Amino acid sequence: MKVMLKLCSVMLAFFVLALPVRAAEYVIDETGAHASINFRVKHLGYSWLTGRFDKFNGTFSYDEAKPEASKVEVKIDTASVNSNHGKRDKHLRAGEFLDVEMFPTATFKSKSITPGADDKLTVVGDLTLRGETKEVTIDAMKVGGGKDPWGGYRTGFNGTTRLKLADFGITFDLGPASTHVDLELNIEGIRQ
Amino acid sequence: MLKDTSDGFGAISRLLHWLLALAIFVLFALGYWMVTLGYTSPYYTNAPAWHEAVGMVVLIAMTLRLGWRLSNTNPTSDHLTRFEHGAARMMHGALYAIIFAVLISGYLISTADGRSIELFWGLQVPSLYQAQGIESISGKIHRILSYVTIALAGLHTGAALKHHFIDRDPTLTRMWRGSRPKS
Numbered sequence: 001m002k003v004m005l006k007l008c009s010v011m012l013a014f015f016v017l018a019l020p021v022r023a024a025e026y027v028i029d030e031t032g033a034h035a036s037i038n039f040r041v042k043h044l045g046y047s048w049l050t051g052r053f054d055k056f057n058g059t060f061s062y063d064e065a066k067p068e069a070s071k072v073e074v075k076i077d078t079a080s081v082n083s084n085h086g087k088r089d090k091h092l093r094a095g096e097f098l099d100v101e102m103f104p105t106a107t108f109k110s111k112s113i114t115p116g117a118d119d120k121l122t123v124v125g126d127l128t129l130r131g132e133t134k135e136v137t138i139d140a141m142k143v144g145g146g147k148d149p150w151g152g153y154r155t156g157f158n159g160t161t162r163l164k165l166a167d168f169g170i171t172f173d174l175g176p177a178s179t180h181v182d183l184e185l186n187i188e189g190i191r192q
Numbered sequence: 193m194l195k196d197t198s199d200g201f202g203a204i205s206r207l208l209h210w211l212l213a214l215a216i217f218v219l220f221a222l223g224y225w226m227v228t229l230g231y232t233s234p235y236y237t238n239a240p241a242w243h244e245a246v247g248m249v250v251l252i253a254m255t256l257r258l259g260w261r262l263s264n265t266n267p268t269s270d271h272l273t274r275f276e277h278g279a280a281r282m283m284h285g286a287l288y289a290i291i292f293a294v295l296i297s298g299y300l301i302s303t304a305d306g307r308s309i310e311l312f313w314g315l316q317v318p319s320l321y322q323a324q325g326i327e328s329i330s331g332k333i334h335r336i337l338s339y340v341t342i343a344l345a346g347l348h349t350g351a352a353l354k355h356h357f358i359d360r361d362p363t364l365t366r367m368w369r370g371s372r373p374k375s
Contacts, residue, residue: 054324079325086305086327087240093328100328174231 026155026189028058028074034156034188037076045177051083051092058108060189062155064145067115072123072187076106096172103130111135119143123159129168136161138185148190156188193370196264200366205264208257209367213345215250216291219243220342244302244309248317251295258288271361283351287344294337300330 028035037053058074079100081092093100110125119142127136138159145155161183165171195202201209226239269277302309303319304326310316355363 079328082324084305086307086324087302089305089324090301090327090331094331172231 025192026060026062027192028056028060029154029188029190030055030057034154034186036184036186037074038184038186040182040184041174041180042177044175049083051081051089053077053080054082055080058187060187062142062189067121067142068113070110070113070121072108072110072113072125074108074187076108078104078106078129097170099130106130108136121157121159127163129163130170132168134163134167136163138183140185153191154188155191156186159185159187161185196261196267198265198268200267200362200370202264202370204260205257206367206370208253208260212250212253212257215246215253216341216345219246219250220338222246223338241310244298245311247295247298248309248311251292251299254288254291254295267366271359271363280351283344283348287341287348290337290341290344294334294341297330297334297337301327301334304330 035056037056038050039052040048040050043049053076055077056074058072060070060072062070078098079093081089081098081100083089083092092098095102106127106129108125108127110123112124114122114124116122121140121142123138123140124135125138126133138161140157140159143156143158146153148154163181163183165174165179165181193202194204196205222239222243226235226243229236229239269280272280299309299317300321303317304321304323306319306322308316308318352364352367355361356365
């Protein structure tokens with residue numbers, strides 16, 4: 001009986017000690033849409049065409065004291081591509097571009113996160129798009145974090161990366177100025 | 193005679209029939225070709241614009257034609273067997289239904305994002321229904337049913353030629369010349 005009690009108190013002590021050590025788990029705020037996945041491609045080399053993915057979800061862990069232990073994972077509904085032009089979006093969903101029937105989900109999973117100066121972070125991870133998995137590097141920075149006015153705790157990041165369309169099997173010829181797409185990620189997470 | 197009679201089709205029905213047959217065939221060929229165009233083709237933006245404008249004119253003409261058909265006497269079909277009469281009715285019903293479905297799905301591809309379709313001389317067909325993603329589903333319906341339309345039109349043509357050359361009955365002449373030849 002005494003042994004059992006001792007064991008219980010040791011376990012309780014372990015949980016009390018363990019809780020603050022555990023990195024904060026965040027869920028990306030898609031419900032309130034304080035997150036966006038935007039892209040831009042040069043149009044003929046004359047301007048930037050921008051669009052976004054309306055539906056995605058993800059989680060990340062982030063501990064200010066140990067940013068290198070952070071992890072992020074995001075799933076994107078490729079059919080939710082939105083460039084504010086129905087006929088173009090139809091084409092982007094089709095086989096020549098995102099092929100959303102074959103590949104309805106794109107995923108990003110971080111492999112390593114390296115902190116730099118001024119809240120900067122270099123996020124290396126695997127991006128799976130259109131069935132192709134490639135390692136990409138996202139130049140990110142922490143924008144801010146803290147208590148929100150509604151009893152929660154939030155942390156947010158911004159990141160950019162550039163993808164070569166052909167790396168993901170997208171070979172439809174948009175002209176020599178339009179072989180790459182820039183991604184801009186705005187990620188605000190609510191700590192669980 | 194402008195109106196249809198129990199003897200044959202009037203000028204308006206015949207004109208609409210043959211112009212629509214031509215326009216639908218042209219739309220199919222134009223559509224088939226335009227989706228193969230590369231991004232740098234000079235026709236990449238023009239060909240779909242023509243396709244849309246002609247399609248909307250066809251939608252208006254099909255509506256007029258259906259209204260005209262419903263408000264006119266239908267020519268009698270006493271030269272047909274019961275089976276032929278039933279098959280013809282089914283074919284005509286299917287052609288109307290599927291052509292309307294192709295036209296409406298095509299309209300939705302171009303207007304689901306709220307944009308209008310540009311007709312000629314500055315006229316526009318406005319967007320009546322907007323929903324994100326509808327353009328992709330409509331595109332699939334549009335493609336499949338346009339092939340179905342051409343297949344049905346082929347059967348319809350084959351049947352008309354069979355009546356004309358094998359049965360030697362007035363099925364085709366009453367759509368071409370109007371009233372049946374007096375025997």
